Amino acid sequence: MHYYLLPLTYFLILTLSISISVNATNITDKIDNQISKIRTQLNINSAIAIAVIDNEKIIYQRTTGYADIEHNILANDETLFYIASITKPLFAQFILQILEKSQYSLDTTLAQMFPEIKFHSEIKANKVTIKHLLSHTSGLQDNFLTNALSITGIHNKQLTKSMLSKLYSNTEKPLGQFQYTNLGYNIVSLWYENTFNIPWQTAIKHHLLTPLKMTHTTALRSEAKQQKLQIAKPYSYFSLEPTKALYLEKQDNTLHAAGGLLSSIEDMARFVNQQLTPSAIPNLKNNTKLSHKSLANVNSKRGDFERTTYGLGWYKGQYKKQVTMHHFGSFDGFRPHLSFMPNKGIGIVILNNEGMFNDKVTDVIADYIYGILLEEDDIEQTSLQRIAALSTMAKSYREKFITKEQSYHNRPLDLTKPINQYTGTYHHAMAGNVIINYQQEHFTVTWGNLHATATAYKETDVLRIKLRPSHGQLIRFIEYNSGISALTLDGITFKKR
Structure with a gap:
């Protein structure tokens, strides 16, 4: 052994360690400064939680702003946010775990899933499969089920079976063509509960959340309250009273399989890390990779993110010239973001409790963070320009929004009867x-x-x-x-x- 090389080896290791530490500190400072600018210039009081993953490490994690503006209660890294449709990739991975250990598969048909239900012949129940349902290619539509499970909360086992019997064909997007909807995930959750006699909310905790050590994630609001976990209240930047929480909050009967999880920034960072390094948890490795596989052509765009294909809970497309997997969410008071670049080993989670303005703000935050990670030369200037443009847009939109809302309130009722x-x-x-x-x-x-x-x-x-x-x-x-x-x-x- 060449002992004279040891000092050099130690020096190189120490230098590399210091370099990584300085780089991480530099990134932290930059993101902190940028979020501060966004908050100040756009006058945002609601919470913004951010996690950045790079090379299997969480290199940035910070939560700022208020979980409850009216009562001056700050959010923190353990605060639960409603993640809306980002539930889909978690639910899809949970179902893959179930299928792997059962007699069922992605090719199990709708007719096999619900043999007791007489479906309309036009929907081809013997051809629609679980794979179609989870990849938004089932060619199905409904008038009652998705609304009941996600909005009104008016449902029970007998009623949902009746709703299933009323499914009909989507003539514009038939079987095999992509049409984004909550319906497929809702159908699969009803099948799971009907077949295994276990609520999906309980089962996903056992099969997925616990192995991932996602201890601050739940599909039951009542469970979060029982554990005295802080839940961020929902807000709207453009409402007549932007610092007053919206009345509508998800309850146990409206937390559904297509949008039914409350989670913290810490837990969602763990989930992204697992997507980037599937082998970290051997029992989830194969199904994680399977969920990433493209199954449907999409060819659309959401904000800055191109969408060319969809797998089992994941969009895939080009973003900043990199293959990027992502899923976002949207509901009154919430607009979460989750994305990652598998070839680069980097990913971002952004959680918040404001649902209208954050549709634009999350894109600006993601643009800046990825710009730093990819070492884009002009990212600082580009980001400042986008923030300034957002500020102008927000002021103009808010004025128009308030004027329109007030016009409805000032208008007299036009009724012909007592x-x-x-x-x-x-x-x-x-x-x-x-x-x-x-x-x-x-x-x-x-x-x-x-x-x-x-x-x-x-x-x-x-x-x-x-x-x-x-x-x-x-x-x-x-x-x-x-x-x-x-x-x-x-x-x-x-x-x-």
Whole structure:
């Protein structure tokens, strides 16, 4: 052995170690400064949680802002955020674990999944498979199931089976063609529960979350509350009261398989790391790689990210000239981001509790962080320009948004009947009850977990509501024999009782 080389070896190791440490510190400082600029220039008070993974290490993890603005409660790295559709890659990987250990496979058909249900012949239940359902290529549509599981919370085992029997074909995007929807994941979750007699929320914890040591992730809000975990409240930057939390929060009955997990930045960083290094957990290795495999052509774009194919819970496309896997989420008060570059070994998670402005802000943050990691020369200047453009856009959009909302509030109701003709309970066998009351000179509307105060609209016998704070909807009343007999909402006709 050449002992004279030992000092040189130690020197090189020490130099490399110092270099890595300095580089990590430099990146941390840059991201901290950039987030500070974004917060200041865009006047963002809600929480932003960021994790950056590079070469199997979490090189940056920071949570800033408020989980609860009204009560000045700061978020932290253990705060739970609703991750919306980023649930899909986790649910898909969980199902792959189940299939591997059972008599079922990705080729199990809809007819085999639910032999007791008589499906419409047009949907080809003997050809639609679990693979189609999880890759958004099933060619199926529905009017009730996805809304019940994700929004209203009006469902039970018997009702969901009835909803399944009402599935119909998507003539524009038939079997084999990509059409993004929550439906396929919802169907697979119902099949799992019906077949194995275990709630998917319980099973995913055992088969996936626990092996990944994701201790601050749950599909049950009640579990998070029982464990006294902090859950970020939802906000909207463009609402009339941007510092007031939105009323609509996901409950146990609306946390569904296509968008049903609450998670922390620490846990999501672990999940991304596992995607980048599948062999780290041998029991998950094969199914992790399988979930990345492209199954459907997409050819679309979301923000800065190109989407050319979709696998089992993952989009794939070019971003900054690199192959990038990603999935984002979107719901009132939340706009999470998860992406990674498998060939570079780097990835990013961004969680937040504001759902409208963050659609743009997350793109700017991701652009800057990836720009640093890929050593782009002009990233500092480019990012400053994007922040300035966002600031201008936000001010203009907010003014227009407020003016439009106030115009609805100021408009007088245009109704042809006495008030009591419109109030009451309206029923649909699948969709449940819509209840309309009149209190303090305003109509209030309740539908399952949802409720809203109605405003006027420009048409006669039509009310405008926002059961979802970020979505305007119309209620159209139907007259029969000189009285109000029904209403339509979201394309469904509810008959007055």
